[in-house]
Amino acid sequence: MLKQIIQKLIILPALCLFLNAQAAKVDTVTVHSQIMNRDIKAVVITPAKYSKKANYPVVYLLHGFSGNYADWISKDPAVAGLADRYNCLIVCPDGAFASWYIDSPVNSYWMFDTYVSKELVAYIDSHFSTVKDRTGRAITGLSMGGHGAITMGINHQDVYGAVGSMSGCMDLRPYKNDFAIKQILGEYDKDPKSWLDHSATGMVGKLKPGALKIIFDCGSDDFFAGINNAFHQQLLDAKIPHDYTVRPGGHTWEYWSNSVNYQMLFFQRYFNKLN
Numbered sequence: 001m002l003k004q005i006i007q008k009l010i011i012l013p014a015l016c017l018f019l020n021a022q023a024a025k026v027d028t029v030t031v032h033s034q035i036m037n038r039d040i041k042a043v044v045i046t047p048a049k050y051s052k053k054a055n056y057p058v059v060y061l062l063h064g065f066s067g068n069y070a071d072w073i074s075k076d077p078a079v080a081g082l083a084d085r086y087n088c089l090i091v092c093p094d095g096a097f098a099s100w101y102i103d104s105p106v107n108s109y110w111m112f113d114t115y116v117s118k119e120l121v122a123y124i125d126s127h128f129s130t131v132k133d134r135t136g137r138a139i140t141g142l143s144m145g146g147h148g149a150i151t152m153g154i155n156h157q158d159v160y161g162a163v164g165s166m167s168g169c170m171d172l173r174p175y176k177n178d179f180a181i182k183q184i185l186g187e188y189d190k191d192p193k194s195w196l197d198h199s200a201t202g203m204v205g206k207l208k209p210g211a212l213k214i215i216f217d218c219g220s221d222d223f224f225a226g227i228n229n230a231f232h233q234q235l236l237d238a239k240i241p242h243d244y245t246v247r248p249g250g251h252t253w254e255y256w257s258n259s260v261n262y263q264m265l266f267f268q269r270y271f272n273k274l275n
Contacts, residue, residue: 024048024083026073031123035111041069042120043092044128045083052129055136057271058089059264060116060160062101062141062148065179069094076257086268089128093120098180100172101141101148102198106186112148117156131271138213138267140164142256143224144179146216147172150200153212162213162270166259167222167251170200170231201231207240214242215266217259219249 025046030039050056061079063071072079072092083090093116095101104110125132137160141149146168153163172181173195176188181195188195196202214235218228225246232244243266249255 024080025050026080028069029123029127031120033111033115033119035114035119036109040094040115040120042094043069043073043090044124045073045080045090045092046128047083047087047089049084049087050089050129055129055131056087056089057131057136057138057267058091058124058128059267060120060137060139060141060149061090061092061260062095062116062139062145063092064141064143064145066097067095067145068097075253076260078257079260082260082264086264086271088268088271089124089130091120091124095145095148098144098183099148100144100179100181100184100198101152102184104184105194105198107183110184113152113155116148117152117159121159134159134161136161136271138162138164138270140166140215140260140263140267141168142166142259143168143251146170147200150214150216151198151203153214154200154203154206157206157211160212162215162267164214164263164266165200165216165228166256166263167218167224167228168200168216169224169227171227172199174227201227201234204234204238204240207235207238209239210241213266213270214240215244215263216242217245217247217262219251219255220246221248221250222255223251 027044099110099112101112103113139149139160146165150165153160218225235242
């Protein structure tokens with residue numbers, strides 16, 4: 001009996017080392033933004049079987065208001081395992097405290113649409129073995145990041161083939177005094193059209209049926225539930241195919257940690273159908 005216990009004590013650490021060796025690799029990279037003239041960090045998760053001999057699809061996963069590039073991996077560590085499960089890269093950009101992933105029309109310090117969709121994508125494609133076109137790229141995020149993913153996806157349909165949002169703020173106009181949006185767009189009353197033009201709800205006219213694979217969801221108790229329901233109806237009226245889900249839950253990490261699993265499956269199906 002003692003011999004068996006000793007054998008197990010020897011085997012267990014070896015097994016743990018093996019499992020860790022097979023886990024996805026989480027790195028932090030620093031990318032210089034030419035348009036904003038500053039260095040910005042991002043998390044890059046590569047699957048355990050990553051090899052330069054293969055090309056991998058990439059999912060860009062955005063944080064929310066007041067967050068940073070490390071939010072996803074620190075608040076939902078299990079997200080790293082999704083890179084292994086779907087054999088893809090996951091990149092978590094930094095969108096600053098409140099950039100809203102917009103190229104600000106009033107302050108050139110905030111140019112995060114260009115940074116993420118052009119500069120960061122170019123960096124990832126040049127430093128990692130990726131599928132270097134829209135068929136191998138998806139973008140999604142939570143809250144502010146959900147807004148950013150949808151709007152950048154629409155603005156850059158040549159860059160991304162699939163887009164998603166979790167609890168995204170699809171219409172910025174009701175929040176003209178909240179979430180520091182006016183530092184990006186200026187005072188609402190001075191240019192209400194700009195607020196609409198930079199909202200997901202104001203960009204639907206740029207979409208053609210089937211041009212983008214779209215998935216978004218929102219918790220039934222979320223304060224953004226109403227504008228997500230309205231965006232869903234707007235897409236239906238425009239006959240834009242999409243997947244929309246309402247689940248129990250609020251604006252919480254518990255909700256997003258669950259939601260991201262469904263979105264990653266959606267993106268994997270998109271990538272696989274094109275292979």
